[in-house]
Amino acid sequence: MxxxxxxxxxxxxxxxxxxxxxxxxxxxxxLDESITNSQIIMLNHINHYGRILTGDISKLMNISPSAVSQTLNRLEKNGYIKRSINPSNRREVFVELDTKGIKYIKINEEIELSIIERFYSKLDLADITALRDIMYKLKRIIEEEQKSR
The missing domain is CATH 1.20.5 (Single alpha-helices involved in coiled-coils or other helix-helix interfaces)
Structure with missing residues (x-):
């Protein structure tokens, strides 16, 4: 190289x-400075799926179930998420956003929209599309490399 x-x-x-x-x-x-990057990522996954199993979070984030559990414990203690047992399989636990988590996501969406309107909107759509395409390409390369290990 x-x-x-x-x-x-x-x-x-x-x-x-x-x-x-x-x-x-x-x-x-x-921004809420008390929340860690891994907690933010987890909240975003929970928000995206609406209601998700803890095992699915582990797979999505490529981290151990115990790491998921520790992070969820902190998020639940602080009112960001709530857990419930799956009635059709009592060994599974569903996770969804709680009041503070919903508020956090709403504020982040408002910040994101503000950033888009104030900064990204000054770029041409062609530039934004090219940047997106390059980021997808890099993401696929990383995913393929990680799969081959």
Whole structure:
């Protein structure tokens, strides 16, 4: 791999970090700083599926069931999620958003829309589409590489 390629990838990573840092600073007063990245990812999965089994969260996030359970315990304790036993299979536990989780997702959606309107809207649709396509391509490469292990 040549030095120019490596330098370009590093520059992309630095730019992405800089953009995320600036946006985080811009919206920090609206963000809940007590929540971790893994908790945010888990909340987003729960929101996406509406009601999901703990085992499915483990598969989606590629983490152990005990790690899922620990994270869910913290989220439940803080009012972000609620759990219920599957009546047709009592060994399975459903998870869904609770009041604080619903509020958290709503605020994040408002922040996302604000970012789109204030910043992304200044790019052409062709640029946004190209960026999306490149990110999908990179995601597929990573998934294929991880499957082959």
């Amino acid at each position: 040549n030095a120019e390629f490596i330098a370009c990838v590093r520059e992309i990573n630095e730019l992405e970090y800089a953009c995320n840092s600036m946006l985080t600073k811009e919206y920090e007063n609206l």
